[in-house]
Amino acid sequence: MTTTFPFEAETDSDQLKTVGTGAVRIDGVDKISGAAEFVDDIDFGPGLLHAAIVESPHAYARIVSIDTTEAEEAKGVVRVVTGEDFPYKFGMYMEDRYIFAQDHVRFVGEQVAGVIARSHRQAVQAAKLIKVEYEVLEPLLDPKSAVAEDANLIHPDLDDYAHVPWFFPKADTNIAHWRKIRKGDTEKAFAEADFVLEDTYTVPRYAHCAIEPHVTVSRLDHADRLTVWTASQSPHTQRHLFAEALAPLGFTHKDVRVITPYVGGGFGGKAGVSMEILGAAMATLVKGRPVKLRFTREQEFYNTYQRQGVVAELKVGVMNDGTITAVDHKLFWDAGAYVEYGANVVNAAGLSATGPYRVPNISNDSLCIYTNLPPGGPYRGFGYSEFHFGLESHMDRIAEAIGMDPVDFRRKNAIQEGDELSYGAHMNPSGMIEAIDKVAAAIEWGVEEETDNPNTVMSKGIACFWKAPAMPPNASSASFLKFNEDGSLNITVSGMELGQGYLTVMAQIASEILTVPVEKIRVETPDTDRNPYEWQTVASHVTWSSGLAVEKAAIEARAKIFDVIHQVYGFEDESLYLENEAVRCSTDPEFVKPLRDFVIDGIQTEEGTWRGGPIIASGKFMPEFTNANSDPETGQGGHPNVHYTVGCTGVVTEIDRDTGRVWVRKAALAVDAGRAINPDLVKGQIVGGLVQGLATVLYEDMRFDEDGKLLNPNFTDYKIPTAFDIPDEVVPIIVEVPQPDGPFGARGVGEHTMIAAAPVIANAVYNAFGTRIKSMPVTQEKIAMALLEKGSG
Amino acid sequence: MEFTVKVNGERWDIDAAPADVLLDVLREKIGVKSPKIGCERGDCGSCTILLDGKTVRSCLVLAVEVDGQEITTVEGIGYEGLSQLQDLFISNNAFQCGFCAPAIVLSATELLDSNPNPTRHDVQEALAGNLCRCTGYEPIIEAVLAAAEGGAK
Amino acid sequence: MVIAKEFDYQRPTTLEEATQILAGHPGSARVLAGGTDLVAWLRDDAVAPDLVVDIKAIPDLHDIKIDGDTLHLGSLVTFSDLINSPIVSEHAPLLAEMAETVASTGIRNRATLVGNICSAVPSCDAGPVLLGYDTTVHMIGPDGTRSIDINDWFVGLRETACAGDEIVSHLTMKVPVHGGVYVKLMRYAGEDLAQAAVGIVAYPGDEYRVAFGAVAPTPIRSTRIEDALRSKPLDEKLIAEVVAMVADEISPIDDIRATAAYRTRICEVMLERGLPAARERLDGTGPAYGTRLI
Structure with a gap:
């Protein structure tokens, strides 16, 4: 292992009191009593205005004219907005979007105009009165046709777009970014391989389906300060993008404030900036009045981020002993009309498309391709779920072809600490083999299951996964911590409580160091004016990154506490320790000084003067070993990823041979959490993520018609799991091979638990019937029709 | 149109348009915010309320329809202190983001009122109309079964 | 989405009053x-009606009654x-199996x-079940009451024999x-x-009724399959014979x-599994009601 970590966390695990326990969530009473406030629940009084959006019915068209006269005169209307009001570009990693469409619309549902009215009904009624004339153009609806030589250019000005230095757009094409990895000599390795398997896998688009829709309330007050209440994973990033996009109007970061209460689920869909900029911009036109924009469920589906589709061309070479010698993975991403965030999904996948295996010769091409479909973007798994479908299907097929058990095959190639990664850096400590072994044991791999149902077949499947946080190399976290008079604590951070239990985990970390019980710690959701910086709550990185910031703040607070004791009593700092909310001293067992006695008021000296005062502390963390600079043609030279989390998923399925219905009778999922700060919450991620992943393979997918219109923008036809659609049994397995630089050894697990769900089902279907389905989703219909064809053919 | 409704034990005299949906009136005119706007077409269940003791989708009810009826939301269930079921939701981590949680508590409450000893299947049936994207349902089912074993409501 | 268009609302307390209100708003009122x-x-x-007529204040429409072998179901009887x-x-x-x-x-x-049968979408669950019985739909209109056979009820896609100024009072079966x-095929x-x-x-x-849902503009009965089954012992050969007819019937x-x-494939599977189950339930054996066969 070559990476050295500047900050080695405290990991004396034997004595941990709070970390590693299933502490009760600190947001529980809020959420179960109905007290938890989400953006839409906040009252803004009689001045609240409501916005409605006019959207493009065409996938690609030139806007000829917009007639707003009738809408402007409609009852209750305060202001009508079009692209002319905001001719400003914005974007997360690449500035390729406008707030409202300018001369062209590039997907069905793109925002063309907006209405601000006194009631929601009036806004909706008036929006229907806006007349937009379009010149309809031929849309490009799949990535392969968009990279054809003579394809129309969806963004002719691509070359002029500002972007991060690790993107490589190809001017005069629809390729917004091409992540290449070239390592070793794949050509030679394939020529020398005993067996080479090459095939294509396809994955459609998916929707996040957080139950809370996107909603934002924005107000420009009479002092020209813009406040935006938003259901977001990214308060500081939103503030930054609002301030940058609206800079031509005179805004600076100081003038923009983002407040994010509880968020009703994110899954990546509420990261970055999507519809929120509409509300923020519109509010600048009606000074003094808050403007609410709440997306309908339909808009939620077609005009927030979608998980991108991909066509994956995969070639893998192996030796007869099972050693993988070469991987060539070409990923053609259907990235949609705007890729300001989605291009980084493409980048992340390209860096890691070998999967969790030791591969000496690698050729990865991950192409971010513009299409006339809604913007792709972040989704739990960030590209990894998509390429694991083909990759882990392929691993089973290769194992079978060379006569090796798929579990043995994966064990043999499993990536381990110190192995070289595709971009030349080295793998962090990894419990990959332990995860495989524990999952195989949990589902009794190799033991045949029986059923007395004559219509069904039992089978098993297994698949591995890995994922690294995808972040800018300098993405940072920070925290403030302050004691209260009674020795309780307030901690402010700017990670978001999306449901994962982040607030509780931060409290546990501080509790461990300061011995203040979790029940006496309040961690609040952010307000960018008051809470310290956090890049975003994405990438499964906040337990690690924000956790380190909180750990550092707690350590700083502890040092200040010891300093006060030292000043007053003269004990050496090294002799002091905290126990049960009090300072103790190893050289004077009688000494006990409860925190509540002095953390605000200080301690009186013998002379009657005082020492100490309010104990406050801060902590920040930025990874200082990462580096996104690399050779554009080979991807070598940088260290773009901080670390990988690995794991394995296995299922026992029962499948109806006539209907194709799949019942998951048992699932086991092992993930290497490094250290589970709260094992119960890790289990929550395992069960929840697995169910979300199983849905993507068994029944969910976004369907578009031949004109690029989404056919199922609702839960009637985009089916997400109900209480009936879960495995009969889930065995959550936590592997703990500590992350050297993690807080108490922790690393993230939030996204990982859904990544292997798709291939594990495809593998189980194959193991049941010998039928390999290479396109997601693997629906009951697809299985039944494949079996019917096989039976009759 | 004027009508009268009891919400969590309090009488409200409301003036609403016939086209105003009960969910919006509860949230905007009565100030009860636990029924959430999730899909507005009866699919997700996050707007669930108890109407005369039975769960209904308040997004598919016109406000004027409930004249003379009684509505209970989770604010009412826990007013005198959280119910044992609510406590078990907390101790079982039977929620994550919490957006669907108030509605799910109501669906489970209705089940346990009519069937104090439900099977796992009964619990799944009672919850099947409440979509939760976070938990994978398992901890919710366990919380409801635990409440049943505890003989609680 | 918010209901954009406003409308009036009335809540009559008798069927007669309700029909009068409907008659006064031809084509622009909807029953709720x-x-x-x-x-x-x-x-x-x-x-986008101008008027919504809420019939829930009308008494007696919640009745579920049995008289000999005639079941009476009021028009406000819910699936619960x-x-x-x-x-x-x-x-x-x-x-109840259907309602679940x-x-x-x-x-x-x-x-x-x-x-459910007034909305009359192709997938309406009540359709294939009510078609399995001698079911009569009773309506009241401006000219008094009228009764029609369920077989004449479904006229087309979302279209029924009920006129705009009529209200269904109850069903008898x-x-x-x-x-x-x-047996119902669902995506999950x-x-x-x-x-x-x-x-x-x-x-x-050995008398059967067989009806299908969601495989035609309306729920449909297959009298050809019923004829093929009539008065014959239900054995594997007969089942295979009628299963082979499915594709032509839907x-x-x-x-x-x-x-x-x-859809065709699964209708075959559902018929193949459903026929013996129906027969066994007639005999008092067979899987309990509510057991899902697919």
Whole structure:
């Protein structure tokens, strides 16, 4: 292992009191009593205005004219907005979007105009009165046709777009970014391989389906300060993008404030900036009045981020002993009309498309391709779920072809600490083999299951996964911590409580160091004016990154506490320790000084003067070993990823041979959490993520018609799991091979638990019937029709 | 149109348009915010309320329809202190983001009122109309079964 | 979405008053019972009435009664009422089996059986089951009451024999000794509309009713399959014979919920599994009502 970590966390695990326990969530009473406030629940009084959006019915068209006269005169209307009001570009990693469409619309549902009215009904009624004339153009609806030589250019000005230095757009094409990895000599390795398997896998688009829709309330007050209440994973990033996009109007970061209460689920869909900029911009036109924009469920589906589709061309070479010698993975991403965030999904996948295996010769091409479909973007798994479908299907097929058990095959190639990664850096400590072994044991791999149902077949499947946080190399976290008079604590951070239990985990970390019980710690959701910086709550990185910031703040607070004791009593700092909310001293067992006695008021000296005062502390963390600079043609030279989390998923399925219905009778999922700060919450991620992943393979997918219109923008036809659609049994397995630089050894697990769900089902279907389905989703219909064809053919 | 409704034990005299949906009136005119706007077409269940003791989708009810009826939301269930079921939701981590949680508590409450000893299947049936994207349902089912074993409501 | 268009609302307390109100608003009034379809359609702008007539204040429409072998179901009987009714579970448990597949509790507490056949979408769950019985739909209109056979009820896609100024008061169904099954193809185990469905009722003397849902513009009965089954012992050969007829009896389409080919295939499977189950239930054996066969 070559990476050295500047900050080695405290990991004396034997004595941990709070970390590693299933502490009760600190947001529980809020959420179960109905007290938890989400953006839409906040009252803004009689001045609240409501916005409605006019959207493009065409996938690609030139806007000829917009007639707003009738809408402007409609009852209750305060202001009508079009692209002319905001001719400003914005974007997360690449500035390729406008707030409202300018001369062209590039997907069905793109925002063309907006209405601000006194009631929601009036806004909706008036929006229907806006007349937009379009010149309809031929849309490009799949990535392969968009990279054809003579394809129309969806963004002719691509070359002029500002972007991060690790993107490589190809001017005069629809390729917004091409992540290449070239390592070793794949050509030679394939020529020398005993067996080479090459095939294509396809994955459609998916929707996040957080139950809370996107909603934002924005107000420009009479002092020209813009406040935006938003259901977001990214308060500081939103503030930054609002301030940058609206800079031509005179805004600076100081003038923009983002407040994010509880968020009703994110899954990546509420990261970055999507519809929120509409509300923020519109509010600048009606000074003094808050403007609410709440997306309908339909808009939620077609005009927030979608998980991108991909066509994956995969070639893998192996030796007869099972050693993988070469991987060539070409990923053609259907990235949609705007890729300001989605291009980084493409980048992340390209860096890691070998999967969790030791591969000496690698050729990865991950192409971010513009299409006339809604913007792709972040989704739990960030590209990894998509390429694991083909990759882990392929691993089973290769194992079978060379006569090796798929579990043995994966064990043999499993990536381990110190192995070289595709971009030349080295793998962090990894419990990959332990995860495989524990999952195989949990589902009794190799033991045949029986059923007395004559219509069904039992089978098993297994698949591995890995994922690294995808972040800018300098993405940072920070925290403030302050004691209260009674020795309780307030901690402010700017990670978001999306449901994962982040607030509780931060409290546990501080509790461990300061011995203040979790029940006496309040961690609040952010307000960018008051809470310290956090890049975003994405990438499964906040337990690690924000956790380190909180750990550092707690350590700083502890040092200040010891300093006060030292000043007053003269004990050496090294002799002091905290126990049960009090300072103790190893050289004077009688000494006990409860925190509540002095953390605000200080301690009186013998002379009657005082020492100490309010104990406050801060902590920040930025990874200082990462580096996104690399050779554009080979991807070598940088260290773009901080670390990988690995794991394995296995299922026992029962499948109806006539209907194709799949019942998951048992699932086991092992993930290497490094250290589970709260094992119960890790289990929550395992069960929840697995169910979300199983849905993507068994029944969910976004369907578009031949004109690029989404056919199922609702839960009637985009089916997400109900209480009936879960495995009969889930065995959550936590592997703990500590992350050297993690807080108490922790690393993230939030996204990982859904990544292997798709291939594990495809593998189980194959193991049941010998039928390999290479396109997601693997629906009951697809299985039944494949079996019917096989039976009759 | 004027009508009268009891919400969590309090009488409200409301003036609403016939086209105003009960969910919006509860949230905007009565100030009860636990029924959430999730899909507005009866699919997700996050707007669930108890109407005369039975769960209904308040997004598919016109406000004027409930004249003379009684509505209970989770604010009412826990007013005198959280119910044992609510406590078990907390101790079982039977929620994550919490957006669907108030509605799910109501669906489970209705089940346990009519069937104090439900099977796992009964619990799944009672919850099947409440979509939760976070938990994978398992901890919710366990919380409801635990409440049943505890003989609680 | 918010209901954009405003409308008036009336709540009559007798059927006669309701029909008078409807007669006064030809073509521009809609009847509201459970509202689970109507309010969704109002939100979608799929209907835009000037007046909504809420019939829930009319007494007696909630009745579930049995008179000899005639079951009376009032037009406000909800799917939950069917599931919870001792009369239904004793005399026509198939209705409860069907009701349990409709949406979820929060919808079933509100949605009515009669509303389901009035909406008359191709996938309406009540259709294939009611077609399995001698069912009569009773209506009241400006000219008095009228009764029609369920076989004449479904006229076309979302179209019924009920005129705009008529209101269904109740259904009557002949429920002699019988066994039935309702088998419904859904995309997953949870709440879903039918991708295809089969209702089968077996009567003594090897007499069967067979109807399909979601594979034609309306729920449809297959009298050809019923004829083929009549007075013959139900054995594997006979089942295979009628299963082979399925493709010609239905006219499914490809849509977002399923392909026509899969619908056809599963109708065959549902008939193959459903016929013996219906027959066994007639004999008092067979899987308990509510057991899912696919």
